[in-house]
Amino acid sequence: MTPIRVGIIGFGRSGFGIHANAIASLRDRFTVTAVYDPLPERRSHEDFPDLKACDSVEELLRQEDVELVIVASPNKFHARHALAALRGGKHVLCEKPFGFTTADVDALIAASKASGKVLQAFQQRRYESDFQKVKEICESGVLGRITFIRTSWGGFGRRWDWQTARSFGGGQLYNNGPHPLDHMLELFGDAEPEVWCDLRRSLCSGDAEDEVQILLKAPNSPTIQIDLLATAAFPQERWYICGTRGGLTGGTDKLRWKFVDWSTMPARELDTNPTEGRSYNGEKLTWTEGEWTSAGAADAGAGATPASMPTFSLYQSLWATIREGAPQVITPESVRRRVAVLQKCYELTGIPFPEGTLTGDADATTTVPVPTSAIRSAATGAPEPSLAGQI
Ligand SMILES: NC(=O)c1ccc[n+]([C@@H]2O[C@H](COP(=O)([O-])OP(=O)(O)OC[C@H]3O[C@@H](n4cnc5c(N)ncnc54)[C@H](O)[C@@H]3O)[C@@H](O)[C@H]2O)c1
Incomplete structure (x- = not known):
């Protein structure tokens, strides 16, 4: 079994605390090989001595051995980071909210189809x-x-x-x-x-x-x-x-x-x-x-910190999708429905969207x-x- 090699964008409570820690318990299936965080002190950790510390998202995406990119940066960067990773030929596991608008999600789905790479929302609580x-x-x-x-x-x-x-x-x-x-x-x-x-x-x-x-x-x-x-x-x-x-x-x-x-x-x-x-x-x-x-x-x-069992379940399923072509359990289309309701909540209350949609700044x-x-x-x-x- 060849573990999936992972690069993580954003090494905070989620990137380190949820994802890297979960992966450490799933060593036969996943291994973290590279990380990018704007804070240089967050580009390494004693628990992961072989980690490649990248100076930018672009450098992380240039790592040829990285197959899967985890987007665990603050919300407003999700759509941009996920889109860049898909266009860079990587599979993507993107944290929630997974973009702010259905247009964001549609762009990600289109990029996933164009590249043939898996786009997975980290909607772990469904498990x-x-x-x-x-x-x-x-x-x-x-x-x-x-x-x-x-x-x-x-x-x-x-x-x-x-x-x-x-x-x-x-x-x-x-x-x-x-x-x-x-x-x-x-x-x-x-x-x-x-x-x-x-x-x-x-x-x-x-x-x-x-x-x-x-x-x-x-x-x-x-x-x-x-x-x-x-x-x-x-x-x-x-x-x-x-x-x-x-x-x-x-x-x-x-x-x-x-x-x-x-x-x-x-x-x-x-x-x-x-x-x-x-x-x-x-x-x-x-x-x-x-x-x-x-x-x-x-x-x-x-x-x-969220319970770990749902995270493990999502990772097992993602592994089967990437390595064995198993159908996704949590599809981006099902998460798009949820994004649509949240989008409507801001629209209906007249609160403008946070910046960071793919069409925004x-x-x-x-x-x-x-x-x-x-x-x-x-x-x-x-x-x-x-x-x-x-x-
Ligand atoms: N699914 C869950 O249960 C769950 C739980 C916690 C957090 N999250 C999600 O994870 C994401 C990160 O949240 P967090 O709590 O880990 O925040 P955090 O502040 O602990 O970590 C975010 C990290 O991203 C880095 N960062 C800031 N700007 C960046 C940029 N431009 N590019 C790359 N990295 C950047 C920060 O330096 C920080 O280390 C959020 O989208 C949040 O919604 C999900």
């Missing part, structure tokens, strides 16, 4: 075991027709790094947003969602949103609510699902669900006569219950801040008063 179980339960039909799904992500805390700065493409929409949105689109079905979004800046030091709410709906799909909150002093469990036969609740390490079998119950024809004894409608329900507990280490939640530093009052995608009432200066 999370709680999500896989939720999908299985929903698709099994035991909960009936799924009517509503809420997923809650967040905690209570300030953040002050580039992920809070619009000039880097920071903000919760593109930081954590891609993960729950990817899960939700998988559960939503193939319909084109109508999107509603609410953005707000509450606790972070930068000018990007740190609070996001998204609603998705379509006639024959569940209504989806995604909450990403920096002010969640009492974080809610990740999953809350309602169906016509029952529901599911739980988090990354444990899920519970219960359902009734309406076929064992008497039919209830509409009866518009006043009820007997002025009673309210009510009947005894017999629940069938289920429970699932994660077999591996669950994700530690917002602010912590990646070096621009002037941005429009997200207000501290709620910015809504539809006229749903007056914005709340500004909270600036109150923390």
